[in-house]
Amino acid sequence: MIRKAYPGAQEVLLHDLALPFIPATMLWRTPPEGIASMSTGTAPSLTQSIAPVAAGAHVTAIGWLKGTAAFGLGDGGVLLAKDGETHRLEAHPDAGILVGASDGERFVTGGDDGRVAVTGPDGSTRTLAEAKGAWIDSLALSAGGAFAYASGKRVFARDDKGREKMLEVPSTARGLAFAPKGYRLAISHYNGATLWFPNVEAKPEVLDWKGSHLDVTWSPDARFVVTSMQENALHGWRLIPDKGHMRMSGYPSKTRSFSWSHDGKWLATSGAEAAIIWPFESKEGPMGKAPRECGVRPAKVSRVAFHPNTLVLAVAYEDGCILLIRLADASELLVRAAVAGSGVTAMAWDKGGKRLAFGCEDGQAGILTLP
Amino acid sequence: MTDKIPVTVLTGYLGAGKTTLLNRILTEPHGKKYAVIVNEFGEIGIDNELVVGADEEVFEMNNGCICCTVRGDLIRILDGLMKRKGKFDAIIVETTGLADPAPVAQTFFMDQDVSDTARLDAVVTVADAKWLSDRLKDAPEAKNQIAFADVIILNKIDLVTPEQLDEVEARIRAINPYAKVHRTQNCAIPIAEVLDRKAFDLDRIIELEPDFLEEGHHHHHDEDMQSVSVAIDGEVDPEKFMPWISNLTQVEGPNILRCKGIVAFPNEPKRFVFQGVHMILDGDVQGEWKPGEKHTSKVVFIGRDLNEKAIREGFLACAA
Ligand SMILES: [Zn+2]
Numbered sequence: 001m002i003r004k005a006y007p008g009a010q011e012v013l014l015h016d017l018a019l020p021f022i023p024a025t026m027l028w029r030t031p032p033e034g035i036a037s038m039s040t041g042t043a044p045s046l047t048q049s050i051a052p053v054a055a056g057a058h059v060t061a062i063g064w065l066k067g068t069a070a071f072g073l074g075d076g077g078v079l080l081a082k083d084g085e086t087h088r089l090e091a092h093p094d095a096g097i098l099v100g101a102s103d104g105e106r107f108v109t110g111g112d113d114g115r116v117a118v119t120g121p122d123g124s125t126r127t128l129a130e131a132k133g134a135w136i137d138s139l140a141l142s143a144g145g146a147f148a149y150a151s152g153k154r155v156f157a158r159d160d161k162g163r164e165k166m167l168e169v170p171s172t173a174r175g176l177a178f179a180p181k182g183y184r185l186a187i188s189h190y191n192g193a194t195l196w197f198p199n200v201e202a203k204p205e206v207l208d209w210k211g212s213h214l215d216v217t218w219s220p221d222a223r224f225v226v227t228s229m230q231e232n233a234l235h236g237w238r239l240i241p242d243k244g245h246m247r248m249s250g251y252p253s254k255t256r257s258f259s260w261s262h263d264g265k266w267l268a269t270s271g272a273e274a275a276i277i278w279p280f281e282s283k284e285g286p287m288g289k290a291p292r293e294c295g296v297r298p299a300k301v302s303r304v305a306f307h308p309n310t311l312v313l314a315v316a317y318e319d320g321c322i323l324l325i326r327l328a329d330a331s332e333l334l335v336r337a338a339v340a341g342s343g344v345t346a347m348a349w350d351k352g353g354k355r356l357a358f359g360c361e362d363g364q365a366g367i368l369t370l371p
Numbered sequence: 372m373t374d375k376i377p378v379t380v381l382t383g384y385l386g387a388g389k390t391t392l393l394n395r396i397l398t399e400p401h402g403k404k405y406a407v408i409v410n411e412f413g414e415i416g417i418d419n420e421l422v423v424g425a426d427e428e429v430f431e432m433n434n435g436c437i438c439c440t441v442r443g444d445l446i447r448i449l450d451g452l453m454k455r456k457g458k459f460d461a462i463i464v465e466t467t468g469l470a471d472p473a474p475v476a477q478t479f480f481m482d483q484d485v486s487d488t489a490r491l492d493a494v495v496t497v498a499d500a501k502w503l504s505d506r507l508k509d510a511p512e513a514k515n516q517i518a519f520a521d522v523i524i525l526n527k528i529d530l531v532t533p534e535q536l537d538e539v540e541a542r543i544r545a546i547n548p549y550a551k552v553h554r555t556q557n558c559a560i561p562i563a564e565v566l567d568r569k570a571f572d573l574d575r576i577i578e579l580e581p582d583f584l585e586e587g588h589h590h591h592h593d594e595d596m597q598s599v600s601v602a603i604d605g606e607v608d609p610e611k612f613m614p615w616i617s618n619l620t621q622v623e624g625p626n627i628l629r630c631k632g633i634v635a636f637p638n639e640p641k642r643f644v645f646q647g648v649h650m651i652l653d654g655d656v657q658g659e660w661k662p663g664e665k666h667t668s669k670v671v672f673i674g675r676d677l678n679e680k681a682i683r684e685g686f687l688a689c690a691a
Contacts, residue, residue, distance in 0.1 A: 058454045074454035096455045112423070112451060133424055137451055152426060171428055172444060190430055190443060211433040212443050230446070230482075231433045253483055 045334045046324065050366045053081045059359020061109065062348040063102020065121035069357040070107035071346070071365055072100035078107060078119045081357075081367060091117040091125045098137040101147075104351055108147055110136030116149050129156065129164075140185065142178035148185050148198075150176060155187050157198035165198040175216035175227065188216035188227045193237070195225070207237045209245065215256060220264035224285055228255035234269065234278075238285055246285055248278060252300070259306045259313070266292075266327070268304040268313050273297060275304050275315040275325065294325045295332060303347040305356070314356055316344030322358060322368075335368050375490040376452075378462040379566055380475050383497030384506050384513040385468035388526040392497055392558040392565070393465055399562050406452055406459040408445065410467045421459055423448050427467060429474045432481060438625040438649040439481070440474040446482050453488050461566065462489065469512045472496075472519040473628065473649055479571075480651045493568035496520035496550075497558065501530045503539050507546075514596050517543055518628045518673050520550045521570035529556045546596045547673055549631070573644045573657050576631055599679045602669040606635040606691040609643075615689050616645070616652065616670075619682070624650030627674040635666035637691050 058074030071079040076092035091097065095113035102108070107119045108128065116129040116136055131151035139149040145160035150173035158164040171190035178185055187194045190212050196204040212230035219226070226236040226246075232254055236246030255271035265281040274296040278286040295301070299319035306313050311327040320339035323332050335356070336344075342360040349356050359365040383389040397405060406421040430443040445464065452462065464475060472494050479491040496516045499506075503525075506513035517523065523543060528536055540552060553560050569575040612634060620627060630647045645654030660666055670686055 058456065060454050074456075096451070096458075098451050098454065112455075135423065135448070135451060137447065172426060172447070174447065190428065210431075212430045229433075230430065230441075230443070 046368060046371070047334060047336060049371055050336065050368050051084060053079070053086060053357075053359075053365040053367060054363070055079050055359050055365040056363045058361050058363065059346045059365055060097050061100025062346040062357045062359055063100055063107035064104065064348060064350040064355075064357065065102065065107060065119075066104065067350070068121045069348075069350075069355070069367055070100075070102065070119060070121075071357070071359050072097040072107070072109045073363075076111060076113075078109065078117075078125065079365075080119075080121070080123060081365075087123055089119060089123060089125045091119055098135060099139055101139055101141045102348070103141045103143060103145070106141075108139060108141055110139045110149055112136075114151070116147075129158070131156075138173060138176045140176035140178050142183065143180075144183065146178065146183060148176050148178070150174075150187070153189075155185070155196070157183075157185055157196070159183060159199060163199070167194070167196050167198070167204060169194050174212075174214050177216045177218050177225075179218050180220050180222050186216045186218055186225050188213035193225060193227055207243070209235050209237075211235075214254065215258065217258045217260070217267075219267070219280055220260050223283065224280065226258070226267065228258070228269075228271075230254065232271065236285060240283075244284075244287075246287060248286065248291070251276070257301075257303045257305075259304045261306045261311055261313075261327075262309050263311075266306070266311070268306055268315075270301040270304050273300055275301050275313055277313070277327070292327070292330075294327070294330055295323045297321065297323075299338065302344050303358075305347045305349055308349050308351060308353040310353065314347055314349070316347050316358060318343040320344060320360060322347070324356075336366070339364065375488060376456075376459075376462055377492040377567060377569075378464060378479065378489050379492045379568075380472055380494045381463055381465045381497070382470060382472050382494060382516045382520070383468065383524075384499065384503075384510060384516065386502070387468075387497040387499040388524070388558050389465060389468075389497045391526075392495075392524060392560075393463065395558055395560075396463065396562055396565065401562060403461060404459040406462045408448055408462065408464045410465060410470075421452075421455075423452075425464075427470060429471075436624070436650065438473070439477070441478040441481050442474050445475065445478050446485055449485050449489055461492075469510075471512065471515050473515070476519070476571075476648045477651060480648065480653065491571045492566065493521040493570035494519050495522045495524065495565050497524045497526055498539075498543070500525050500528045500536055500539055500554075504542055507542060514546060515628065517546050517550075518596050520547060521568060522565060523547070523550045523552045524558055524560060524565070525552055525554045526558050527556065528554045546598070548598055549671060549673070571646060571653075573646065573653065573655050576633065576644050576646060576657075595675050596673075597677060597679070598671060598673045599677050599682050600669060600671040601683045601686040602667060603634075603687060603690050604665075604667055606637050606666050607668045607686075607689040608691040609636045609639075612636075612689040615685055619685065620647055620650050620652055623674070623677070626676055627672055629674075630670065630672045632668075632670035634668035634670070635660065 061072035063070045068082040074096045076095045078089045078091040080087045092111035095111045097109045100109040112135045114131045114134045118128045119125040134151035148157040155167045175188035192208040194204045213227040216227045232251040233249035238244040251271040255269045257270035259268045267278045269276045274293040277292040295315040299317040302318045303316040316322045320342040322335035342362045346359040356368040408423045426444045428443040432439040641656040644657040
């Protein structure tokens with residue numbers, strides 16, 4: 001917190017964290033320096049397999065529409081890229097795209113124009129929803145064709161038949177995530193998360209935990225809900241069989257990217273100078289277990305994306321580097337070397353896991369095609 | 372990395388003229404683009420491309436301390452604005468009339484993502500010359516805003532007599548003798564007096580306050596808000612001073628709104644300069660003492676119910 005450290009400062013700034021009781025605390029430590037040098041320098045390279053894409057503006061989100069990569073941009077555009085050709089659409093004219101999500105059929109974006117727009121692979125774009133004067137910076141799509149977005153404290157969910165329901169949460173909704181099965185939405189906010197069945201009249205379930213919760217994710221087996229927090233930690237709730245809390249801390253900065261492995265056994269996270277991968281294979285989750293740390297480098301991980309059908313993790317860094325890491329032996333492949341001022345801000349695999357699209361803060365982007 | 376985006380915080384009690392000042396800033400032909408974060412939409416009369424509505428969500432940090440708060444909505448909005456870097460040169464945050472400026476200011480020091488990309492430039496408070504004295508009696512928020520300010524626009528001076536004006540300025544000075552006070556009508560003031568002040572930059576603390584070191588011992592009285600300044604005509608021992616300032620701001624943090632200081636350490640050719648908001652301190656060696664210049668040390672605290680005697684004795688005991 002302090003910008004220039006001096007003796008005694010630590011005590012002032014990091015006064016004891018008086019946390020409530022924590023049933024499970026898992027702390028990990030960054031390995032000694034020197035390990036960092038093993039990365040990238042020696043990694044075999046896939047850099048020749050990248051087709052660059054000139055996105056032209058900060059890439060905020062990427063979605064795949066079958067064979068077409070859709071890049072959501074900070075200047076309001078959506079860039080569709082397929083077979084080396086690109087086509088730009090003004091999805092949010094004179095505005096900026098803050099968030100985007102894709103279900104393979106459509107690319108849905110939220111903007112600072114208060115609009116939710118949907119773009120298809122054919123290049124069509126239209127308004128899905130509008131909230132005057134607000135920013136849409138969180139949205140979620142369900143596999144079943146529903147979508148949800150938040151505007152301030154109000155969360156809107158629209159099912160596949162177009163029926164819209166609204167829920168007001170106690171403070172601004174930060175993250176949204178649909179349960180892997182069924183029409184149920186997790187909403188993260190200050191002091192916890194809310195689980196909501198939009199089409200059921202019952203009172204939403206509240207998951208309490210003091211503090212500011214940012215993004216939220218649901219484990220593929222629906223047993224766990226995990227949030228990232230302002231305090232550089234993750235918080236998890238075990239929904240089955242009880243409401244056990246999990247506290248996953250030790251990060252030097254906020255986690256803003258999560259990714260579950262295809263088998264649901266691992267949760268990869270950003271926010272440290274390595275991808276931090278928590279084991280969820282047991283029904284206790286990561287209770288009492290240390291996470292894996294992969295791709296230790298002297299730069300913070302900004303995005304993580306598990307391959308859709310193998311235990312390979314794409315790890316992107318704030319310095320622009322991207323690695324592919326095989327979990328079995330932690331072996332690494334270099335996808336992109338570090339590029340100054342070109343931190344990676346979005347990354348997504350296509351459905352078959354043949355291609356990996358990435359985009360950066362300076363408008364550079366690219367598509368890796370696996371050989 | 373590009374330079375950090377400067378952020379000006381605009382506070383002021385209801386009806387003092389905050390919106391007038393904001394509109395003035397936005398319409399002046401300065402050729403700059405501002406992203407404006409407002410709490411009440413529709414107040415801005417002019418067309419500005421980047422106006423964002425905020426909800427003033429004050430979040431406690433998870434450390435159990437009442438003064439360690441940040442503006443959650445601001446963190447979220449700044450994160451979004453950074454995706455449109457290059458579209459604006461600076462950010463102005465307008466708070467509600469009842470807002471405490473501290474959580475806004477602390478956001479720039481407590482949130483890493485924010486402090487990596489933006490810097491707090493100054494807290495500017497607009498005060499109503501006619502009603503401020505009354506508000507200082509009945510509204511603790513108004514007092515906070517005055518105590519916290521780097522720049523105070525004493526507005527609507529046409530509605531009071533010269534004697535009344537002197538009286539209200541004396542009241543301001545009793546709370547905050549270190550802010551720059553400007554007397555205005557319709558907030559008519561050169562924009563340069565409001566923006567790009569660099570009030571939180573350590574290397575500007577000396578420049579901002581030319582009388583800072585020469586000024587004598589201050590002793591003003593408001594009922595509960597006061598400034599305490601203590602000077603040592605020489606150097607302080609860092610082994611004593613660092614633990615003292617750390618402990619003081621930790622224990623008295625909730626009561627200390629702002630603090631600043633310039634101190635001399637033995638065998639250190641540069642000044643040690645610090646500034647703080649509640650419990651957060653920012654300090655560094657900064658600017659060499661000139662050859663032959665007298666090495667003196669001075670600290671200033673603005674806060675509520677401060678124990679002046681204890682602060683004085685504590686600092687004097689740090690003398691080298
Ligand atoms: Zn505090």
